[in-house]
Amino acid sequence: xxxxxxxxxxxxxxxxxxxxxxxxxxxxxxxxxxxxxxxxxxxxxxxxxxxxxxxxxxxxxxxxxxxxxxxxxxxxxxxxxxxxxxxxxxxxxxxxxxxxxxxxxxxxxxxxxxxxxxxxxxxxxxxxxxxxxxxxxxxxxxxxxxxxxxxxxxxxxxxxxxxxxxxxxxxxxxxxxxxxxx
Amino acid sequence: xxxxxxxxxxxxxxxxxxxxxxxxxxxxxxxxxxxxxxxxxxxxxxxxxxxxxxxxxxxxxxxxxxxxxxxxxxxxxxxxxxxxxxxxxxxxxxxxxxxxxxxxxxxxxxxxxxxxxxxxxxxxxxxxxxxxxxxxxxxxxxxxxxxxxxxxxxxxxxxxxxxxxxxxxxxxxxxxxxxxxxxxxxxxxxxxxxxxxxxxxxxxxxxxxxxxxxxxxxxxxxxxxxxxxxxxxxxxxxxxxxxxxxx
Numbered sequence: 001x002x003x004x005x006x007x008x009x010x011x012x013x014x015x016x017x018x019x020x021x022x023x024x025x026x027x028x029x030x031x032x033x034x035x036x037x038x039x040x041x042x043x044x045x046x047x048x049x050x051x052x053x054x055x056x057x058x059x060x061x062x063x064x065x066x067x068x069x070x071x072x073x074x075x076x077x078x079x080x081x082x083x084x085x086x087x088x089x090x091x092x093x094x095x096x097x098x099x100x101x102x103x104x105x106x107x108x109x110x111x112x113x114x115x116x117x118x119x120x121x122x123x124x125x126x127x128x129x130x131x132x133x134x135x136x137x138x139x140x141x142x143x144x145x146x147x148x149x150x151x152x153x154x155x156x157x158x159x160x161x162x163x164x165x166x167x168x169x170x171x172x173x174x175x176x177x178x179x180x181x182x
Numbered sequence: 183x184x185x186x187x188x189x190x191x192x193x194x195x196x197x198x199x200x201x202x203x204x205x206x207x208x209x210x211x212x213x214x215x216x217x218x219x220x221x222x223x224x225x226x227x228x229x230x231x232x233x234x235x236x237x238x239x240x241x242x243x244x245x246x247x248x249x250x251x252x253x254x255x256x257x258x259x260x261x262x263x264x265x266x267x268x269x270x271x272x273x274x275x276x277x278x279x280x281x282x283x284x285x286x287x288x289x290x291x292x293x294x295x296x297x298x299x300x301x302x303x304x305x306x307x308x309x310x311x312x313x314x315x316x317x318x319x320x321x322x323x324x325x326x327x328x329x330x331x332x333x334x335x336x337x338x339x340x341x342x343x344x345x346x347x348x349x350x351x352x353x354x355x356x357x358x359x360x361x362x363x364x365x366x367x368x369x370x371x372x373x374x375x376x377x378x379x380x381x382x383x384x385x386x387x388x389x390x391x392x393x394x395x396x397x398x399x400x401x402x403x404x405x406x407x408x409x410x411x412x413x414x415x416x417x418x419x420x421x422x423x424x425x426x427x428x429x
Contacts, residue, residue: 103237127238
């Protein structure tokens with residue numbers, strides 16, 4: 001651990017990235033409390049590993065990667081991720097209706113929570129618009145093709161849950177309830 | 183480009199995507215402009231993505247979060263320094279303890295001064311050359327004592343440094359007689375085992391203002407030479423048993 005001279009640098013990182021990091025944490029965890037804990041933990045980890053950050057241009061991706069690892073550790077420890085089985089995550093987006101319905105924030109988070117983390121992370125990073133496919137693939141340590149495939153399925157799931165015409169929504173809802181044993 | 187290919191390419195239509203070749207981008211744009219199915223489909227997809235993206239990024243951030251993060255980081259730093267200090271203090275304590283123990287053990291191994299031996303050494307000095315030689319032999323030092331000296335004048339003996347080597351050393355004290363004042367002679371016993379003695383032979387007395395140096399070969403043993411430092415005003419013969427004799 002190297003703290004001498006690092007306090008100013010970590011504070012700069014906080015100033016520049018805490019908003020994005022909190023939003024990412026919120027979308028990953030689905031809870032404001034967890035998101036704040038995750039954000040703080042991620043910055044604490046970053047403070048300990050600051051010497052590993054060589055390119056300041058990669059700081060945001062580095063912080064996001066730390067936060068995701070922190071989240072995965074927590075989930076693993078708590079064994080509390082309840083998500084849809086993969087076969088219920090769609091892979092073909094149906095054409096959205098016109099006009100598009102408003103996206104309810106509560107339902108957006110519910111739809112995200114239904115996705116396994118390996119689908120949730122790429123779709124969050126995709127919609128944050130700050131990361132290319134290559135960035136996402138590097139953060140998740142996956143081939144780009146895998147990221148694109150998961151992203152397509154995750155997007156299809158979100159669109160089906162949030163933007164589909166009422167009949168399609170009912171069908172998707174039915175599939176979800178069936179998978180939950182309801 | 184057909185519709186299936188176009189839909190496939192659209193799945194990688196990420197705003198930051200650099201994965202599409204320029205030719206593919208141009209062909210896709212041309213297809214979307216012409217195709218009555220794919221063009222509107224792509225636009226609807228884009229609008230849906232924009233809507234979902236905006237909703238995804240719309241996360242209210244709690245007030246004071248930045249301050250709380252800074253406070254937590256400071257607390258972690260303080261805890262780190264405290265831990266570091268405790269570890270450093272622990273290491274110092276262990277090192278100090280080990281050093282003390284080692285010093286105590288080493289101290290216990292050192293011999294204690296034996297004052298009785300000191301008294302014996304100086305109070306019971308040898309009074310003849312043979313006894314002096316025995317005294318050294320008892321300490322595993324081979325030496326030949328100067329034969330003509332008055333050993334009643336001997337006040338000390340032992341080993342002394344002579345130009346970087348330890349050699350037998352005798353200290354004689356002439357008490358003075360009549361007009362003669364007291365004098366001191368320090369005798370260094372050199373042998374050809376330790377020194378090249380050839381250039382000392384024939385060297386006369388080297389007179390000094392306070393001390394003089396005399397070089398005296400042993401009368402019978404050519405391997406031994408005595409270097410005698412004595413008070414300049416006391417003739418060397420004053421230290422002999424028979425002041426008229428020669429060693």
